[in-house]
Amino acid sequence: MANQLLFIFQGNQLLVTNSESSPALPNRSFVDSIQSIILRDHQVGFYDHVLCRAIEVSDDYIPKAGYRFTGLRTLFGVFDEQLISLIGRALQIVEWDRSHQYCSKCGNENTRHEHELAKVCPSCSYRSYPRISPVVMGLIVRDNEILLARSPHFAPGMYSAIAGFCEVGESLEMALHREIKEEVNVAVDNIQYYTSQSWPFPHSLMVAFTCRYVSGIIIPQPEEIEDAKWFNVDALPLLPHPVSVARKLIDYTVTNIKARYHALH
Template sequence: MAEDVNTFAGGVLDRAGALRRDASWVAARLADPASRALVVARDGVFLAGADEGPLRPALAPLPPDPVEPVLLGLEPGGAAVFAVDGGEGPDGSTLTGLRDAAARLDPAAAGLVAHATAMLNWHRRHRHCANCGTRTVTGEGGYVRTCPECGASHHPRTDPVVIMLVTDGDRVLLGRQPSWPAGRYSALAGFVEPGETLEAAVAREVLEESGVTVADARYVSSQPWPFPASLMLGFTAVYTGGEAVAADGELDDARWFTREELAAAVAGEGELRVPPPVAIARRLIDAWLAERI
């Protein structure tokens, strides 16, 4: 679909999936002075850069005795990069909200900070065993938490979300949530339910949110969305019937917009506001306007 990479989808580190299972190898990386750390807090990530210019992850030497560091991967030169939860960033860095910073990060940097944020979000929410409640311990470089009491292993989870641009000739269906700024509309979206295909989720969510039926759901691209741990799965779908209304109480409005209205919104004209370029919803809109999908 897109001619460039979706925001947060440009990670380039070697995740070292086989090597990180070796505890001695991970320990050696933690002791290696070439290894570096990215400090992540609940409110954001420590980044460096000019006030209005590009930002970059503020990587620094690992702190002494880091608590439950997560191996993000190996750089092309072989140096390990870890994520550390909490603490202070290096001199010259600023704690920055990831949503605010996304547009100022290059694809590799955005992928790195999204990976770190998603992993530490998972660790914060899964410190105790879901089976027996005992405090768990980390292993495999932070990619498993094991219960010392019952032996259960817990692995990071990603929540799949379908997000779809519903088309009907030269118009598309968008919706708005009550909490959004005035005039903001976006593609319809919703979580995939257990035992459900992606195509079925597209049809169900569109019907539930807007009262419209669709067919021919087609996958376009995906985007990690670490708020806290979603994977956005972008689709197009073709309108087959029904009147667009805000049907399930989640949306404040659902309505059709013409190609001309969307083009004006992308140009910053008119009353309609579309999502920023960091969102896959905007990438779908841009691709549709360019007739790439």
């Protein structure tokens, strides 16, 4: 039988081998040892032509010798981005499957759709799909400065771009203008899309933009923003982890600003 990679979850924790520096994922043969305690099992895609399965095991399962459970965030920078992205997909599918066992409209037990990633109610035909919540992120540029803010739950000294959930009825641009106005009281224009990233904590799609400062004096939103200020691109504070979309957005923008300034001065 062809090999498989197993993403085995207990809650939101993933099973890996014990090595701190180079943990590995269990493969096809491992499944025999957990067959009796599998709660759910989905095929989630391929990694390097190897089929990947998302499996959830019951809470009372204790990893056998040589294995441990760990949070996905601890594997950033350890596994490559394609694998992290697949595990993130697996985590969201398992969580969705767990929380959509019953129809939210009539309460009957759902069944799996044959071809789509969907749950179908056999009684009222209502379909449920995995949820994706768009989050807009904006990095505001003013000459050779960028506006960064910190929320109270950030690591000490760390600053990042402005971000917030898109609300129903909003375009991404509308959400970005609103979030920036609410969080730091600034108006922007020239919104440019940069990139996006799935962020499975729990089911966000981060959509990152750069934008240009127009007007307004920074007033941090109480409760949400602990501090916000302009940073010269040559004197940046502690920034988010390099795999985060926030950091990629900041690095990309800072590189562009420096290149422009170098050309002009």
